[in-house]
Amino acid sequence: MWRPCATIDETYAQDIAIVRTRRNWIGLIVALAAIFLLPLSGSYYLISFINSLGITIIAILGLQIVSGYCGQISFGQAAFMAVGAYLSAILTLKTGLSFWFAMPLAGFLTAIFGLIGGAPSLRIKGFYLAVATIAIHFVTMWLILHLKITGATAGLHPQPPQIGSFTFDTDERMYYLIVPIMLLMTYAARNIVRTRVGRAFVAIRDNDLAAQVMGINLFYYKMLAFFISCFYAGVAGSLWAHWTQVVHPEQFTLLHALWYVGMLIVGGMGSIPGVFFGAIFIRVLDGLVLFSSPYLSGWFPWLGQAPAAALGVMAFGLVLVLFLVREPRGLAHRWEIIKASARLYPFAH
Amino acid sequence: MEKFLQLAITGMMVGGLYAMVAAAIVLVYKATHVVSLAHGQIMSFGALAFWLALVALKFPLILAVPMALGFSIILGWSIERLTMRPLIGQPLFTAFLTTFAIFMFMDGAFQLSLKGSALSYSSFFPGGMVSLAMIPLPLSQIVSFGVALMLFIALAFFFRFTKVGLGMRATAEDHQLAQSTGISVRSIFSSIWILSAFVATIAGIALANVMDIHYPLPYVGIKGLIVALVGGLESLTGALLAGLILGMLENVSSGYLDPLVGGGVKEVAAYVLLLFILLIKPYGILGLVRIERI
Numbered sequence: 140m141w142r143p144c145a146t147i148d149e150t151y152a153q154d155i156a157i158v159r160t161r162r163n164w165i166g167l168i169v170a171l172a173a174i175f176l177l178p179l180s181g182s183y184y185l186i187s188f189i190n191s192l193g194i195t196i197i198a199i200l201g202l203q204i205v206s207g208y209c210g211q212i213s214f215g216q217a218a219f220m221a222v223g224a225y226l227s228a229i230l231t232l233k234t235g236l237s238f239w240f241a242m243p244l245a246g247f248l249t250a251i252f253g254l255i256g257g258a259p260s261l262r263i264k265g266f267y268l269a270v271a272t273i274a275i276h277f278v279t280m281w282l283i284l285h286l287k288i289t290g291a292t293a294g295l296h297p298q299p300p301q302i303g304s305f306t307f308d309t310d311e312r313m314y315y316l317i318v319p320i321m322l323l324m325t326y327a328a329r330n331i332v333r334t335r336v337g338r339a340f341v342a343i344r345d346n347d348l349a350a351q352v353m354g355i356n357l358f359y360y361k362m363l364a365f366f367i368s369c370f371y372a373g374v375a376g377s378l379w380a381h382w383t384q385v386v387h388p389e390q391f392t393l394l395h396a397l398w399y400v401g402m403l404i405v406g407g408m409g410s411i412p413g414v415f416f417g418a419i420f421i422r423v424l425d426g427l428v429l430f431s432s433p434y435l436s437g438w439f440p441w442l443g444q445a446p447a448a449a450l451g452v453m454a455f456g457l458v459l460v461l462f463l464v465r466e467p468r469g470l471a472h473r474w475e476i477i478k479a480s481a482r483l484y485p486f487a488h
Numbered sequence: 489m490e491k492f493l494q495l496a497i498t499g500m501m502v503g504g505l506y507a508m509v510a511a512a513i514v515l516v517y518k519a520t521h522v523v524s525l526a527h528g529q530i531m532s533f534g535a536l537a538f539w540l541a542l543v544a545l546k547f548p549l550i551l552a553v554p555m556a557l558g559f560s561i562i563l564g565w566s567i568e569r570l571t572m573r574p575l576i577g578q579p580l581f582t583a584f585l586t587t588f589a590i591f592m593f594m595d596g597a598f599q600l601s602l603k604g605s606a607l608s609y610s611s612f613f614p615g616g617m618v619s620l621a622m623i624p625l626p627l628s629q630i631v632s633f634g635v636a637l638m639l640f641i642a643l644a645f646f647f648r649f650t651k652v653g654l655g656m657r658a659t660a661e662d663h664q665l666a667q668s669t670g671i672s673v674r675s676i677f678s679s680i681w682i683l684s685a686f687v688a689t690i691a692g693i694a695l696a697n698v699m700d701i702h703y704p705l706p707y708v709g710i711k712g713l714i715v716a717l718v719g720g721l722e723s724l725t726g727a728l729l730a731g732l733i734l735g736m737l738e739n740v741s742s743g744y745l746d747p748l749v750g751g752g753v754k755e756v757a758a759y760v761l762l763l764f765i766l767l768i769k770p771y772g773i774l775g776l777v778r779i780e781r782i
Contacts (some may be wrong), residue, residue: 212581259763265771266523266584270717271766281756283748348780398593400529404585448598456593463586463724464574 153171157329173451174318178311187310190382192422193321194375199399199414200328200407201371206400207408208332209364210344214396215272218279219256219369221391223249223376225289228297228386231289238300238381246373253369260361264347276393282416284388294387297380320378324371329411331367340364341409403460407469416470424458425451494623494744495613496736500627502698503735504636509712510719510727511643512684517721518660519680521580526567526587528709529594534560534689535696536598541606543773556689564685568678576677595706606702611619632694639690640728647724656680660722707751714762730773734758 148154154246158167179184202216230236236244256279259271283289299308300316307313331337339360342350351357380386398421406417432447462469512527538556541547547555571590575583618627647653658666659676667673695708715734719726734757742754771777 212585260765263766267582267583267717267766267770270713271525271763274714274762277759278756279762281752285752296678362533397588400585401589401592404589434753449596451596453593453596453600456589456591456596459589459592460571460586463589464571 157326162243163430174322178314180269183310186314187472188422188426190310190313190317192392192418194379194382195399195422196414196418197321197324197378198372198375199402199418200324200374200411201368202399202403203409203414204328204331204340204371205257205364205368207410207413208337208344209340209361210347211257211264211364211404212266212269212400213256213272213365213368214269214393214400215256215275215279215398216368216372216399217391217393218250218276219372220376220379220395221254221283221386222252222279223373223389224293224367224380224391225376226373227285227377228295228380229288231297231381232295238298239302240378242377242381245377246370249376250366250370250443253365253372254362256369257362257365260365262360265387273393273396276396280388280391294385295380296385299384300381307381317378317382320374325414328371332411336360343416344409375471387447398455401455403469404459405462405469407471410469410471412474413469413471416474420470421455421458424454428454490623490671491743492740495739497623497625498629499624499736499739500732501625501633502739503690503715503732504633504712504728505695505698505731506708506734507728507731508639508694509688509709510635510715510731511640511724512691513713513716514686514719514721514724515643515680515684515687517716518556519656519657520572520583520677521660522572522583522587523713523716523721524587525584525593525710525713526590527684527712528706528729529591529598530560530563530567530685531688531692531695532598532701533563533594533692533713534685535692535701536601537628537689537698538609538693539701543607553693556693560685560689561682564682565678567685568681568762572677572681573674580680591706598706602701602703608696608700621723628697632697635694639687640724641686643724652676652679711758711776714758714770718762718765718772720772722776723772723774724770726774734761737761 146160153159158164177189198220201219202213206212223245226248227238227241230241230244231238256272256275259275260268263271284291289295299306299313302306307316321343332340339350339355340353342353343357343360343364347357376391379390383390402417402421403414404417405420406415407413428451429447432450435450466472502558509527509531512530513524513572516522516524534556537559538552539691541552541592542549543556564761567590571586575586647657655666655671655676656679658669658671659673659680663673666676691712692705696705699705711734715730718734719728719730738754738757741757745753765772769775
């Protein structure tokens with residue numbers, strides 16, 4: 140919303156534009172070009188890292204809408220992602236639907252499933268709801284493990300997406316599918332949260348009773364928040380299924396859901412750029428721990444052979460505690476401060 | 489009928505242990521209004537400290553128990569001092585998320601210290617079976633259950649008759665009013681965390697007597713949280729009641745339904761119960777109904 144001095148809107152179109160100034164446009168075009176050209180020079184590791192990061196970001200965007208904007212903390216995002224992944228795999232494998240229909244359909248059906256998940260939010264809120272979503276996670280994963288159609292512990296093996304004879308079977312090819320979808324979903328989220336619906340979400344987050352008194356239909360908007368959030372989760376799950384080409388209950392544990400919420404906290408609740416900050420920060424931190432763990436276990440033999448997973452979780456928990464105690468508004472708040480001071484430069488205030 | 493009784497009573501024995509974890513969570517909630525996810529970890533670390541003292545360092549039982557309890561006191565105090573105290577005045581939900589962060593941190597530390605192995609100590613409770621109303625039961629379970637019951641009675645006495653307990657009850661009612669009557673709210677917060685870590689450790693020692701100290705142990709703490717929510721977050725009686733109900737339900741449902749659906753009912757029974765209770769009585773069986781104002 141903030142612009143340099145003497146940038147004045149003359150039309151409504153200018154007033155509601157997301158990309159405002161010439162400098163913004165240049166930055167956007169350079170960034171898009173860089174994203175487009177990255178696979179040409181990047182390593183295999185980088186590309187697969189970005190793919191998994193992109194899928195995570197789609198899932199967390201949904202979580203940001205329901206938790207960061209609507210204030211309903213959900214630890215169920217991993218389970219909803221699992222539902223999306225399984226639905227997409229079943230739709231393509233059992234009914235022979237193409238990926239291009241299965242993905243939106245999986246997102247839509249997951250969103251409908253999410254309405255069941257969101258139902259407790261009508262009676263309870265705060266940590267009661269958070270624990271209820273943990274319960275929903277376990278019940279969902281139990282159902283997935285015990286239904287015939289999901290292949291139980293063996294999992295499912297969906298095919299990679301195809302256009303004609305072109306198959307998205309390598310990481311570079313999937314990159315050109317995942318990243319555009321991620322950008323599209325980000326754009327959609329950015330717009331959802333500044334419409335009437337988004338403002339209603341924020342009102343519910345800040346005080347649901349006051350929101351209700353002002354005439355916001357709590358039932359409708361809470362359900363809508365879960366619907367949108369689970370649509371994101373479903374799409375993310377579908378992409379995950381067709382990228383890794385294996386769907387297994389072990390890929391969607393409670394720990395994953397906890398990581399997602401943690402990424403939101405680090406990035407900043409109630410901010411779309413915060414999703415990117417949080418996901419990238421935590422993933423890079425995790426990568427660093429993974430990278431350094433062989434050295435660490437060399438220097439400190441008492442750590443054991445493969446401390447990477449445990450150390451990663453520890454580092455994550457420590458970072459979370461530090462953020463919650465020192466910077467509860469997350470990296471997005473820092474980013475706003477940096478932007479404000481850059482705008483005012485060379486003045487201090 | 490005999491099968492039902494057998495399942496129900498064994499379930500209730502384990503339920504008593506869930507109730508102890510729940511009691512630790514209820515204690516913290518009563519004084520500070522923070523719901524803690526971290527107690528599963530405190531409990532596991534208590535059990536680990538006990539194992540370290542008893543098996544690894546070969547201390548006698550009479551020394552190992554105080555050592556584990558001493559460790560839990562340090563743990564509880566440092567959690568309060570390092571993470572909870574800086575958050576006084578922040579929204580309660582931030583504190584809840586902080587306990588979740590502590591859960592993650594300690595989860596990593598727990599995995600690191602186990603290195604994938606499952607530890608167990610040879611049961612120090614007397615072995616053998618006892619027949620209770622024609623139902624054969626392992627004696628160790630009865631003893632653990634007795635410990636749980638005694639702990640509850642002791643807690644009830646503590647809150648009812650001691651000065652510190654009275655101060656804690658006053659703090660639970662209203663922090664500012666308690667402060668103005670001369671109670672140091674800060675020291676109450678510290679001591680409540682220490683007390684709850686103490687209770688959690690006793691629960692951990694008793695629980696590790698029934699199952700191994702291995703990776704999923706902290707997640708029993710989530711069951712403790714469920715018990716606390718089902719029973720009502722303010723109520724110790726509710727915690728005991730809900731613990732017994734949950735233990736019984738888990739065992740009975742898995743005994744009757746497992747053959748029909750192919751196992752695993754035990755893991756979800758608790759969550760289904762929670763969702764059900766939250767929908768019909770959002771504040772638990774014996775919890776206080778909160779009336780909100782704008």
